[in-house]
Amino acid sequence: xxxxxxxxxxxxxxxxxxxxxxxxxxxxxxVKLKQWIHTTKSAGPVLVYAERLLLDRLSxxxxxxxxxxxxxxxxxxxxxxxxxxxxxxxxGTDFRSNATMxxxxxRGFGTERSLQQALARVGRFGDSCQRVRMHGVNLxxxxxxxxxxxxxxxxxxxxxxxxxxxxxxKPQKVKPEDAKMANKEHKKxxxxxxxxxxxxxAGQRKQD
Numbered sequence: 001x002x003x004x005x006x007x008x009x010x011x012x013x014x015x016x017x018x019x020x021x022x023x024x025x026x027x028x029x030x031v032k033l034k035q036w037i038h039t040t041k042s043a044g045p046v047l048v049y050a051e052r053l054l055l056d057r058l059s060x061x062x063x064x065x066x067x068x069x070x071x072x073x074x075x076x077x078x079x080x081x082x083x084x085x086x087x088x089x090x091x092g093t094d095f096r097s098n099a100t101m102x103x104x105x106x107r108g109f110g111t112e113r114s115l116q117q118a119l120a121r122v123g124r125f126g127d128s129c130q131r132v133r134m135h136g137v138n139l140x141x142x143x144x145x146x147x148x149x150x151x152x153x154x155x156x157x158x159x160x161x162x163x164x165x166x167x168x169x170k171p172q173k174v175k176p177e178d179a180k181m182a183n184k185e186h187k188k189x190x191x192x193x194x195x196x197x198x199x200x201x202a203g204q205r206k207q208d
Contacts, residue, residue, distance in 0.1 A: 019119040019131070021105065027135040030057050037081060037104070044099030045076035047122065048083045049090050050106035050134075055083040064089055076101065091117035100128040108141030115139050 025036065037058065040046050048060055055063065060083040064073060068089075076082070076097040084090045091114050095101060103122045109115040123129035133139065 019116060021119070021131045021133045021139070023130065024133045025104075025135050030054075033134070034058050040102050041079050041081055044078050044101050044128070045080040045082065045095075045097050047095055047101065047103045048081065048106060049103065049118070050083065050085070052085045054106055055085060058083075064093065068093075070094070087114060087118075091115075091121065093121060094124055095122050096125065096127055098127075100130065102130050102132060104132050104134060105137060105139065106134045108138045110141065112140060 025033075028036070037046050037048065048055065048058065050058075052063075060081055062081065063083045063085060065086065066089055070093065073093055074096045076095060076099075078099045082095075084093075087109055091109070095103075101122050103119075105118075109118060119131055122131065
């Protein structure tokens, strides 16, 4: 079986190449799938992208998450079996090895772009790799698409609110008690202006 490679290009000329899954496994139960994984790991590390329930059934203990240090994914060895449950981790982490790495897709992605990003996580720098799909897996999954779309909408909404500038002359909020005191003072001043004290009025009469 031929192994595809992702040709690395300098950042200025680099473009997202369309990658494809080279092989689809025949239908098999968990026992045979587990045997296939352990046979394949002799040639290099195996990365299994699946839901947590299947990872547990396959007895995969090492799970790569968002808290896993990146350096632990860049020097994988023969015989290692790793699991990835989170689609964000699968399409955002570079996996590297000097041996032939295998990525086994046991679940899909929300968009074609997410799929291409995930396929490029192995063999990204010319490393030897193979991309395999489990039988019956839809690589573009609507059950994943909608939650990803909602997260994107929420993220863009948060950015829009954060970017919105505050008006330069925005009036400050006045507490109700402060407003009442100011209103009373205003009424007092207005009353004094309209009704001067008796002494002042008496003085005015004498002058007249």
